[in-house]
Amino acid sequence: MSIEHSSPRQSRGKPRKSYRVEDEYSFLDEDEDGSAPFGKQTPSVQNGDDDDGDDFMPDAQEEEAEYEEEDEVVEEEEDSSEEHANSDESPAPTPKRNARDARNARVPQAVPTTPDVIPKRRYNDPRYKDMADNIPSPVIFKKGGGIKVRVVDTDTQLRTRGIPDFDKIGGHEPRLKNLFGPDVHHLRPVLESRDYWFPQETFPIRSYKKNKPDDAEVGSLRRSFFEAEGAREKENEVLKTWYANTGSHAFAKAQTTNKLTADEAKQYMITPGSDTMNVLAGPVNTPQVNTLARGAYMSIAKPFPxxxxxxxxxxxxxxxxxxAQWATNEESSTQYxxxxxxxxxxxxxxxxxxxxPKAPAFNPTEPFPxxxxxxxxxxxxxxxxxxxxxxxLELVICTDWGAPKHLRWCPVAATDMTEETKDAGSRPIVATAAxxxxxxxxxxxxTLRTPDATHHNPRPWFYQQLADTYILTVSSGWPSNPQFLSISTADGFARLFDLRSPNADTTASIRGRTLCLxxxxxxxxxxxxxxxxxxxxxxxxIRRYYHNLxxxxxxxxxxxxATSPVHPGxxxxxxxxxxxxxxxxMRITNYKIMPWQQKWFxxxxxxxxxxxxAKPTIGEDVTMTEVEPAEQPDGDTVPELQAGESADGTKKVPQEVLSQPLVRITEGYKAGQTGIAHSTSANATKRGNPEVGRSISIFEELTAITALAWNPNLKFGTWAVAGMASGLLRVEDVGI
Structure with missing residues (x-):
């Protein structure tokens, strides 16, 4: 006798004949009596699926809970005669009894020896163990609590994220299709980017041509291949007209500005740092100490005669x-x-x-200059x-609402905007601690305040709770995908949203163990x-936001x-x-390639x-030399301070330099292939304890890098800026 399995779990694993919405979910259009409305035909569901109407797969936790619940309930089985099998009428509901009552009953329960139908969710029942072992389960629990649907036809398999997992077989081509898309228009931009910028290993190439991108030298500056060619120029006139007729006048009316004298502006430029900073820079063997006053600057070539x-x-x-952020200014030779x-x-x-006394991140501060x-x-x-x-120093914008922490210019200038980029220049996004x-x-x-308005509270066109905790960063996929919004939160996750349907089209990244700042x-x-x-x-x-590369x-x-829109550095x-x-x-398109890295400074x-x-002798000039230390628990070398002149005639360090903070800047590093994985053995040897492994190093707070940005303008894309916690700011053309 052939045995059919009528479990709804098995029916969900069967391939559907059609993926059309009206065929797949036509049961939603049925009337209360089960009949289909006029003009539609509901396909019959076989193998007993009419008692379980939804086709969505259950979570692993829910499935386990159902099995545990069945252990406490004994369900009487129906007779599997042909009359019941061929009857159009629904069988009467079978009463359920408690397991304790069933055991105390005097009348033995009749159990069919060869049932036509195996009871639902009874794979673990010993009475049907042999038959259950021969029937494949449609739900397979994977590592991490996920589920996998066992199907025969791979073209109709259910996918929780809309795209399949990485192909287990195949090489370079399947991987690129998984990352960027299966069609030619998906793969062509990334392949063109790879072939065009393969000469750039670390820093951008300085060459630039103002002609068509096809005439530019390979590896030079140009806009992304993912950006539609001619889109900026085609829609440029539309936004020029808007800004000239509406935008500029609206900004002028909404903003109230006053010019301040130098004395009036002093209170707006007060900083908690020191008035001067000593900077040690230059060649490794002959560095120089230069003193910079607050607000002063010097050429980076000065320490290198x-x-x-x-x-x-x-x-x-x-x-x-x-x-620190560069303004969009394509045509002018002056960059801001x-x-x-x-x-x-x-x-x-x-x-x-x-x-x-209170957490400053969650409590507003009083306004100050x-x-x-x-x-x-x-x-x-x-x-x-x-x-x-x-x-x-062209301008100082003075405000009374506190110090800004992040700056963002409009990504396109008013004379270079298009209809597509208008939404990204003219739509500011704000994320909150809530x-x-x-x-x-x-x-x-x-949106913009009128001059006669006393209390102005403009309403956003989009306002939604996208996270349950503090949002640390926010970024959009402009210019090719401005509809995508990525945020990182204090719970360790990063989340991607499609602003066109943020509730449905969203996904999360792999959870991190530290804050993503x-x-x-x-x-x-x-x-x-x-x-x-x-x-x-x-x-x-964006196609595999949940996958880390x-x-x-x-x-x-x-x-x-920091990233650049005009080169991949x-x-x-x-x-x-x-x-x-x-x-x-090169690393993303071919994961076997070892990437090159090079230190800027x-x-x-x-x-x-x-x-x-280790403190020097008070009142004497000293020379700092590194000597072998005594027995140290961590194996690190400790500099020893010695007074007087060294044997090789090295000059002494004055006390006025030692008594003040000092910054050392080193540069001129070679490029290398450091690799992605840390060398555990080498690191343990350096730390002095091979059993401890890698440790976390602690540095002075003012050593950290706090700001980085590339110049987004096409002709000046090799310019970079770096800000430091010590108060130093470095602007350099790093093109090679």
Missing amino acids: GDQERRGWLFNLGSWVQD LAVAIDQRPTSGDQPKPLEQ ASIQIWSFEADDVGDLDASKEPQ GTVGIWSLDRPG TQAWHEHTQSFVMPDEHYILRHTP YSMRLENSITRV VLIGGVDGDIQASNPI VHEWRGPIVRMP
Whole structure:
């Protein structure tokens, strides 16, 4: 006798004849009596599925709960005669009795020997063990609590994320299709990006041509291959007209500005840092100490006599650099940089570090004077940073609502906007500590304040709870995918949303063990980049946001990451003051390739020498030399301070230098292939204890890199800026 399995779990694993919505979920259109409405025909569901109407797979936890519940209930089985099998009438409901009552009953229960139907959810019943072993279960529990549907036809398999897992067989081509899409228009941009920028290993190539992208040299600056060609130019006139007729007048009416004198502006530029900073830089064997006053700057070529190839400037802004961003200015040779630094209230008693009575991240501060500095830099005819023309402080925007922490320019200039980019320049996105996200449209009526309005509270067109905790970072997929929004939260997850349907189209990344304080959109690999707890830079592609791809690594925690829209180079900076650059395209397209990395420079800060464990003799100049220490538990070398002149005639360090903070900047590093995985054995040997393994290093707080950005303009894409917690800001043309 043939035995059929009527469990609803088995029916869900069967391939459907059609994936049309009206055929798949036509049971939703049935009337209460089970009949189909006029004009529609409900397909019959076989093998007893009419008692379980939904076709959604249960969670693993729910399935286990059902099995446990069945152990306490004994269900009487129906007679499996042909009359019942061929009857159109529904069988009467069978009463259920408690297991204890069933055991105490005097009348034995009749159990069929060869039933036509195996009871639902009774695979573990010993009476049907032999038959259940021969029937494949449609639900297979995978590692991690997920479920997998066993099907025969791979074209109709159910997929929880809409796309299949990575192909187990195949090589380069299946992997690219899994990451970027199965069609030619999906693969062509990434393959063109790979072939075009293969000469760029770390830093961007300086060459640039203003002609068509096809005429540009391979590896030079150009816009992304994922951006539709001609889209900017085709819609440029539309937004030009809007800004000239509406936008500029609306901004002028909504903003109230006053010009301040130098004395009036002093209170807006007060910083908690020191007035001067000593900087040790130059060749390794003959470094120089230069003193920078607050607000002063010097050329980065000054510590290198005879070397005029270095194009850049080093600023002392006096306090922690919160953010630094380049303005969009494609055609002009003058480039503008907005900088925000740490500023604090000038009135009232200020709590000491780590002694805040309340959590400052969740409590609003009282308004206080602060400012944003706008600096200008000049370029030569070919787009290189002109080191012969000094930078200028063009404008200081003074406010009374507190110090800004993050800056974002409009991604396109008013004269370069298109209809597509209008939504991304004119729609600011704000994320809050409560887990909500709000989006406003500047061109929407009622958004900008009118001059006669006293209390103005513009409503966002999008306001929704996207997380249950603090949102740390927010980034969009502009320019090719501005509809995608990525956020990182304090619970360790990063989440991707499609703003067109944020409730349905959303996914989460792999959970991290540390807070993700920085992320950026990498246009050339169609992925969001962010650090993880292993000091590695991970890529989360929009098609596989839940899958991590790794491309760069530092020796310590990553604090900042920066990407460029005109070349694939990525900059990352860490708590140890290390900044490195790499091109991740080769690594993402071919995971067997070992990526190249190169240090831009390393920034180190130390406090006054009197705070160090080894103190020099008071009142004498000293020379610092490294000697072999005594028996140390961690195996590290400790510098020993000795007074007097060394044997080789090294000059002494004056006391005025030792008594003040000092910054050391080292540069000129070679490129190398460091690899993604850390060397556990080498690291354990360095630490001195092979059984401990890798440890977490702690650095001075003011050593960290706190701001990174590439110049987004096509002609000046090799310009980079780095801000440090010590108050130093470095602007340099790093093109090669």
